Amino acid sequence: MVSIKDVAGASGLSVATVSRALNGHPSVSDGARERVLAAVESLGYRPNVVARSLRTDRTGTIGLVISDVLNPYFTELARSVEEEARALGYSVIIGNADERSDLEDHHVRGLLERRIDGLLVSPADGRSPMTLEAAAGPTPVVFVDRWIPGADAPVVRADGRRAIRDLVDHLHALGRRRIAVITGPAATTTGRERIDAFREALSAHGIPLPEDYIGRGDFQAESGRLATERFLDLPEPPDTVFATDNLMALGALDAIAARGLRVPDDIGLAAFDDIPWFTHTDPPITTIAQPTAELGRVAVRALAALIAGEPVASTVLPAHLVVRRSCGEAATPPQTDRAATGGAARE
Amino acid sequence: MVSIKDVAGASGLSVATVSRALNGHPSVSDGARERVLAAVESLGYRPNVVARSLRTDRTGTIGLVISDVLNPYFTELARSVEEEARALGYSVIIGNADERSDLEDHHVRGLLERRIDGLLVSPADGRSPMTLEAAAGPTPVVFVDRWIPGADAPVVRADGRRAIRDLVDHLHALGRRRIAVITGPAATTTGRERIDAFREALSAHGIPLPEDYIGRGDFQAESGRLATERFLDLPEPPDTVFATDNLMALGALDAIAARGLRVPDDIGLAAFDDIPWFTHTDPPITTIAQPTAELGRVAVRALAALIAGEPVASTVLPAHLVVRRSCGEAATPPQTDRAATGGAARE
DNA sequence: TCCCCACATGTAATCGTTTTCATGGGACGT
DNA sequence: ACGTCCCATGAAAACGATTACATGTGGGGA
Numbered sequence: 086m087v088s089i090k091d092v093a094g095a096s097g098l099s100v101a102t103v104s105r106a107l108n109g110h111p112s113v114s115d116g117a118r119e120r121v122l123a124a125v126e127s128l129g130y131r132p133n134v135v136a137r138s139l140r141t142d143r144t145g146t147i148g149l150v151i152s153d154v155l156n157p158y159f160t161e162l163a164r165s166v167e168e169e170a171r172a173l174g175y176s177v178i179i180g181n182a183d184e185r186s187d188l189e190d191h192h193v194r195g196l197l198e199r200r201i202d203g204l205l206v207s208p209a210d211g212r213s214p215m216t217l218e219a220a221a222g223p224t225p226v227v228f229v230d231r232w233i234p235g236a237d238a239p240v241v242r243a244d245g246r247r248a249i250r251d252l253v254d255h256l257h258a259l260g261r262r263r264i265a266v267i268t269g270p271a272a273t274t275t276g277r278e279r280i281d282a283f284r285e286a287l288s289a290h291g292i293p294l295p296e297d298y299i300g301r302g303d304f305q306a307e308s309g310r311l312a313t314e315r316f317l318d319l320p321e322p323p324d325t326v327f328a329t330d331n332l333m334a335l336g337a338l339d340a341i342a343a344r345g346l347r348v349p350d351d352i353g354l355a356a357f358d359d360i361p362w363f364t365h366t367d368p369p370i371t372t373i374a375q376p377t378a379e380l381g382r383v384a385v386r387a388l389a390a391l392i393a394g395e396p397v398a399s400t401v402l403p404a405h406l407v408v409r410r411s412c413g414e415a416a417t418p419p420q421t422d423r424a425a426t427g428g429a430a431r432e
Numbered sequence: 433m434v435s436i437k438d439v440a441g442a443s444g445l446s447v448a449t450v451s452r453a454l455n456g457h458p459s460v461s462d463g464a465r466e467r468v469l470a471a472v473e474s475l476g477y478r479p480n481v482v483a484r485s486l487r488t489d490r491t492g493t494i495g496l497v498i499s500d501v502l503n504p505y506f507t508e509l510a511r512s513v514e515e516e517a518r519a520l521g522y523s524v525i526i527g528n529a530d531e532r533s534d535l536e537d538h539h540v541r542g543l544l545e546r547r548i549d550g551l552l553v554s555p556a557d558g559r560s561p562m563t564l565e566a567a568a569g570p571t572p573v574v575f576v577d578r579w580i581p582g583a584d585a586p587v588v589r590a591d592g593r594r595a596i597r598d599l600v601d602h603l604h605a606l607g608r609r610r611i612a613v614i615t616g617p618a619a620t621t622t623g624r625e626r627i628d629a630f631r632e633a634l635s636a637h638g639i640p641l642p643e644d645y646i647g648r649g650d651f652q653a654e655s656g657r658l659a660t661e662r663f664l665d666l667p668e669p670p671d672t673v674f675a676t677d678n679l680m681a682l683g684a685l686d687a688i689a690a691r692g693l694r695v696p697d698d699i700g701l702a703a704f705d706d707i708p709w710f711t712h713t714d715p716p717i718t719t720i721a722q723p724t725a726e727l728g729r730v731a732v733r734a735l736a737a738l739i740a741g742e743p744v745a746s747t748v749l750p751a752h753l754v755v756r757r758s759c760g761e762a763a764t765p766p767q768t769d770r771a772a773t774g775g776a777a778r779e
Numbered sequence: 780t781c782c783c784c785a786c787a788t789g790t791a792a793t794c795g796t797t798t799t800c801a802t803g804g805g806a807c808g809t
Numbered sequence: 810a811c812g813t814c815c816c817a818t819g820a821a822a823a824c825g826a827t828t829a830c831a832t833g834t835g836g837g838g839a
Contacts (some may be wrong), residue, residue: 086570088795099819104797112816134545135485136795139824144482154511157504164501167528176542178525181514195523198481218476223433306708338712361653365685367714435825446789451827459786483825486794 087128095124107132138200147388148196150180150189150206150216152231153304156332157360158377159207162230165381166205173389175202184270184303186212193219203388207231210272225391229384231274239391240399241384243375245275245357246282251406252355252373253286256325259413261353265298265323267312267333276304279329279357298323302333309336317344317352325353325412331360334370353412369409376402434475442471454479485547494735495543497527497536497553497563499578500651503679504707505724506554509577512728513552520736522549531617531650533559540566550735554578557619572738576731578621586738587746588731590722592622592704593629598753599702599720600633603672606760608700612645612670614659614680623651626676626704645670649680656683664691664699672700672759678707681717700759716756723749 089107093100098117106113106121124130138144149166151159167177178201180192186209193215196204203225208216211233220226220236232240256264266283269276280299287294297319300312309328316323317340328334334356341348348354348368356363359374379402387397436454440447445464453460453468471477485491496513498506514524525548527539533556540562543551550572555563558580567573567583579587603611613630616623627646634641644666647659656675663670664687675681681703688699695701695715703710706721726749734744 086795090795100796101798101820102818105818108797112818114817117817131541131545133486133547133795135482135491135547136824137797138482139480139486139795139826140797142824154507154514155504157502160501160507164528167501171538176525176546178523181511191518194478198478199523200480200482335708335712342712361682362709362712365682365689365709365713367712433825437825447826448790448828449788452788455827459788461787464787480825483794484827486796486825487827489794 086133087130088133089130091128092121092124092130095128096120142200144200144202145174146176146178146199146201147385148178148180148192148199148201148204148206150182150192150196150204150208152182152184152189152207152209153332154179154181154183156304156330157362158331158358158375161360161377162207162381165378166229166385169382169385173385175385175389182209184209184305186210189213190215197222197224203227203392205229205384205388208233208273210270212272225388227384227388227391227397229380234274239387239397240401241380241387242275242399242401243380243404244401245279245373245375245404246285248373248404248406249279249282250286250289252327252371253283253290253292255371255406255408256327256353256355256412257290257292259353261325261412262292263298263321263323264292264294264325264327265300265316266294267300267302267309267326267328267337269302269304269329269333271301273304276329283327283329302329302336304330304332306332306336306339309333310340311336313337313340317341317346323352325355327355327357329357331356331358331363331372334363334372338366348411349413355412359407363409366411368411370411371409372407373404374407375404433480434477435480436477438475439468439471439477442475443467489547491547491549492521493523493525493546493548494732495525495527495539495546495548495551495553497529497539497543497551497555499529499531499536499554499556500679501526501528501530503651503677504709505678505705505722508707508724509554509728512725513576513732516729516732520732522732522736529556531556531652533557536560537562544569544571550574550739552576552731552735555580555620557617559619572735574731574735574738574744576727581621586734586744587748588727588734589622589746589748590727590751591748592626592720592722592751593632595720595751595753596626596629597633597636599674599718600630600637600639602718602753602755603674603700603702603759604637604639606700608672608759609639610645610668610670611639611641611672611674612647612663613641614647614649614656614673614675614684616649616651616676616680618648620651623676630674630676649676649683651677651679653679653683653686656680657687658683660684660687664688664693670699672702674702674704676704678703678705678710678719681710681719685713695758696760702759706754710756713758715758717758718756719754720751721754722751 089100089103093103102117103121106118153159163179170177182189189209190213205227207230220238226238228238228240230242268280284294302308302312326337328337346352356370356372359372363370363372383400390397436447436450440450449464450468453465500506517524529536536556537560552574554577567585573585575585575587577589615627631641649655649659673684675684703717703719706719710717710719730747737744
């Protein structure tokens with residue numbers, strides 16, 4: 086590999102001058118700069134980022150550890166993170182934890198050893214020691230979507246409580262009374278928030294939530310299918326199922342279709358996270374949409390600020406209900422669809 | 433940050449011995465090893481991969497540049513690549529080219545500067561100079577899914593020709609005769625292969641393919657929608673649309689739904705790439721499935737072999753037709769989960 | 780007893796940059 | 810004409826690891 090020394094040799098200058106020329110240092114003569122560029126061109130020199138990072142202690146890279154790459158919600162998040170990071174001059178290394186805390190550990194450790202400038206993580210659960218260590222350590226960390234209570238790092242997330250209340254109002258208005266829910270892992274903040282908000286909203290309407298109507302899922306499709314089957318086997322099955330993420334909703338749809346039941350006539354279905362496919366399922370699915378891309382952008386900006394040494398506060402963006410047809414005929418066609426990220430609350 | 437020197441100091445040994453102890457070098461006494469590990473533990477030492485890479489000229493990282501992270505096909509590919517790479521001791525840095533060759537260029541350049549050990553790329557089109565340069569350069573490169581003819585790198589891909597023939601046979605058997613196609617960019621190998629094979633299969637049945645029945649897409653949803661609208665505006669619209677990837681099929685579905693038409697009665701739809709959602713659309717979509725995960729695994733193994741200096745040949749795996757209901761009655765009607773949209777008018 | 784070798788360890792060079800410090804030579808003000 | 814300052818440049822020291830080479834020590838074979 087051709088190094089800066091070769092460029093120095095070819096241009097008859099010292100490595101110091103070459104380095105300065107390449108980094109836009111002001112005190113380099115035009116002549117020198119030209120000779121350097123010519124040598125770079127003819128030798129095909131490409132700076133060694135590894136060496137540079139060692140010297141400068143900056144890698145120009147941020148890490149992103151997400152819970153599941155196959156989940157469209159997280160791919161959208163990853164995409165917006167990469168986009169914003171690129172705009173800010175950073176590269177992104179993505180680690181997929183697959184909802185496993187050992188994998189999360191593995192990736193966080195690897196990223197820290199790689200000396201990334203900052204870390205964005207959506208913790209699978211609170212059980213990854215490395216994640217806690219990272220949050221406590223010198224590398225800037227920002228939690229996105231999920232977080233670990235007590236860990237010392239800003240959080241960028243969406244608040245679904247209000248939207249869940251809206252959803253339950255909607256279901257109530259449609260006459261739904263036997264509403265079951267498929268939760269995420271109790272160890273995740275989003276898992277807890279969604280079931281808590283749901284329970285609260287139900288009780289506001291005086292609707293009970295029997296233990297049988299709570300399916301314990303893991304945010305992946307198969308768990309949604311299993312939970313739904315169990316619901317359908319009940320002596321008094323629910324008239325509506327609320328899956329607290331998009332993959333579990335997919336699993337629920339599977340289970341429902343396998344029994345030859347129809348949505349929404351035989352059973353209603355609502356989901357969390359809006360994804361393009363929900364428009365095309367049979368029927369289109371009523372769901373709660375997060376401002377996913379915005380979440381990613383805000384998180385990256387927060388991380389960049391942290392890296393720059395600026396103080397950073399947590400951010401909460403609102404999620405909102407998107408009514409389609411999977412719970413019955415829409416009462417009113419409000420169609421608040423998308424772009425509604427109006428007021429961002431700051432903590 | 434605590435470095436190997438601190439560990440050496442704390443354990444009363446030299447950096448050389450510490451390094452050896454940490455890397456499992458045989459000639460290190462048990463006593464020394466223990467003292468090193470104790471010091472590592474108490475100091476919270478974490479090796480600096482950047483420094484190691486500089487010295488060893490190995491980063492333990494491979495790059496993966498894909499065309500579109502939002503495309504489920506590529507996320508599945510990315511996932512299997514990461515999995516296999518991890519098993520082989522590599523980390524993966526993913527770059528999203530978003531079907532833009534300038535972004536592809538950007539990522540390939542960044543990855544090379546980062547001195548990745550090897551590069552997996554699915555070129556957006558042949559127009560990225562960096563990709564060509566990379567294939568010609570010293571860093572091992574393997575093309576996956578798509579490739580650049582003439583570039584000197586092994587290719588791991590699926591062959592869709594046979595499956596496309598099967599699809600056309602299927603359509604023909606169902607009486608479909610006015611079949612339109614939405615192609616990918618002519619600059620991509622997959623784009624060309626699919627339209628070529630399709631054209632060939634049609635002519636084997638004596639079915640014409642008028643120019644009007646060819647929609648030029650870019651593998652993204654919006655282009656599928658536009659192409660389909662144009663088809664539907666034709667004086668004699670097609671009775672079937674074949675979208676050559678899953679996102680364009682989604683767009684086609686959009687356009688069809690927007691006109692209140694029903695699939696497959698009013699118009700048939702077939703796709704390329706199988707994804708979980710195709711089971712849940714209305715109706716489930718007949719498509720051509722690639723062995724996506726296997727593709728990722730094979731590609732990583734090929735790259736690892738290349739890195740190890742072993743000779744590597746290109747690999748072609750077969751794709752196959754998956755018949756569902758979007759083109760008309762399935763050959764084998766196993767279950768009665770139809771019923772659904774009985775006579776209900778839509779929209 | 781002596782020699783040789785293997786073993787455990789240390790010293791120092793090295794990887795490719797950036798950056799501090801030193802230096803020489805104009806340009807400019809007086 | 811002289812001192813001052815700045816500007817362009819170079820030499821060399823880092824950064825944190827790995828590793829070739831050197832060194833001392835102890836054990837085993839002759």
